[in-house]
Amino acid sequence: MPLYLGVDVGATWTRAVLVDGHANVINRLKIRTSKNPLADVAEAVAGWKFDSIGVGSIGPMDLRSGWVTNSPNSPARQFPLVEPLKKLGKPVVVANDCVAAVWGEYVFKHGVDNMVYLTLSTGVGVGAVVNGALLLGKDGNAHELGHAVIDFRAGRQCGCGGFGHFEAYIGGANVPKWFREVSGEAMADAAEVFRRYRAGDSKAVEFVNLWLDALAAGIATVVAAYDPELLIVGGSVALNNWDIIIPKLSPRLVKYLGVRPPQILQASFGDDEVAIGAAALAYKTPESLKKFGYPR
Structure with a gap:
């Protein structure tokens, strides 16, 4: 059964959930958002088994470079979204946190x-x-x-x-x-x-x-x-x-x-809203994101 890692990078907290194709949560974690939050996630989930990764992050961002470019509320205004996850060896898809959330609602709930x-x-x-x-x-x-x-x-x-x-x-x-x-x-x-x-x-x-x-x-x-x-x-x-x-x-x-x-x-998924939405990006990557070269 394919599993998907969904990561929610917030201004205060970074969350990750491991879900199946029906949005059932298998595992989760919650850590303080740092200046390089995806590096922290990569270390924390190194022992988890999954097929692909989706990230929903605070912005603004540059999808082509895979970076957050000017976040007003986070510990670092700029930080990478894709590069720190490459060590996990799985395809990565990223988008803004609310973009991820609406996609999760669309894919897993309302359509x-x-x-x-x-x-x-x-x-x-x-x-x-x-x-x-x-x-x-x-x-x-x-x-x-x-x-x-x-x-x-x-x-x-x-x-x-x-x-x-x-x-x-x-x-x-x-x-x-x-x-x-x-x-x-x-x-x-x-x-x-x-x-x-x-x-x-x-x-x-x-x-x-x-x-x-x-x-x-x-x-x-x-x-x-x-x-x-x-x-x-x-x-x-x-x-x-x-x-x-x-x-x-x-x-x-x-x-x-x-x-x-x-x-x-x-919202349908409570505190997991963005993380499950991020997993939805990995589960069913939208055509508009593929035009930016995702998954990577």
Whole structure:
């Protein structure tokens, strides 16, 4: 039975799963993301048996070189994705983390020809399948709508250096700073903001309502770009606060959308979402990635 190694390189954690062709997880690992995360993975899985490798990584990236080129949230802005894995002697396929996630949902779960995956985590990322094709762009960054400008007048700076970006408002890493700007109070992290919201804290309630408005504006931008019939939402901020987000999102979307809204569903694979999606890239490599010379 063929087995596939799927690797998820996140800003904080790097995960790997060993799966079969039905997305059943045989083995998994989780390590802190370092400046050369794929070298760490290659060492950690050296004893595992598998047929090919897929990698879903934070970006932006250059698919031709197989490098991440300018990641705003990771320990190293630049690092290799392909070269460190060559010692394992198996074919390698790489893509952006959200691109991997949407492909996993497409291959293993939903099979909907027009669908988008949106992650709300440390940052904000997007992956899209349009008319059955996985979108990549000239370098593999066709999905970077976390850096779409949702407020051109804003002084809020994103981790990438740009201003007014979707991620600058919604990304978990930026929530404490924005909360302090709005409320005048310091907050440890996004989780604390949502805990205080649930406790009825007035400043947290005011802020989360503002955050939800920004989320709706960003999602409307994503929907306008790709016109999906299905929007899959994942990432720690979304998964931990689904009960808050979903009831309050749809009424806000009406304000911004000019097209028919998609169905919105929670990500299918939890913390393994990107890793299983990466395995799907290895299991069924999309034609758009083959044009970049993958598998390698």
